[in-house]
Amino acid sequence: MAAGTIRLTGTRLRAGVWEGVLDVEPHTGAPAIEVVHLDRPIAGLRLTPDPYRAGRFAVAVPIPADLLSDGVQTFLIRDRASGATLDSFAILAGAPLDHDIRAEIELLRAELDMLKKAFRRHCIETM
Structure with missing residues (x-):
């Protein structure tokens, strides 16, 4: 140490x-x-x-x-x-935690979908 x-x-x-x-x-x-x-x-x-x-x-x-x-x-x-x-x-x-986690998961899913679309577009454009 x-x-x-x-x-x-x-x-x-x-x-x-x-x-x-x-x-x-x-x-x-x-x-x-x-x-x-x-x-x-x-x-x-x-x-x-x-x-x-x-x-x-x-x-x-x-x-x-x-x-x-x-x-x-x-x-x-x-x-x-x-x-x-x-x-x-x-x-x-507490109960508000359920709502917070669901909202965060939905936000992460939306961001992941956006990144997947952008990545696919990038792959098509660079071929």
Whole structure:
């Protein structure tokens, strides 16, 4: 791992808690990280050192129920020192989601049809 490198890997979302593994350069200690939703910090982040591997921490982020609502809710996990985003996760919920996904699929299909027609026209014109 390069000096100063921080790597966060999400592992699962279970019982309202997002979990991951944080790897840092050994013997540098736990970095200051934060979880934000709509640019507001989320409380309750836990870093637990791995007793068998220096520089590795288990990360647990409890998701407050009051932040869950219809649509897509995105959470960013950032390094406080640099402001760099280490990872993110999204929670999708509610009835409006069905409409959003269907609309996106229809838009993608229409764009794909347009691209297919343009490609076919291009192939015919270049022969």
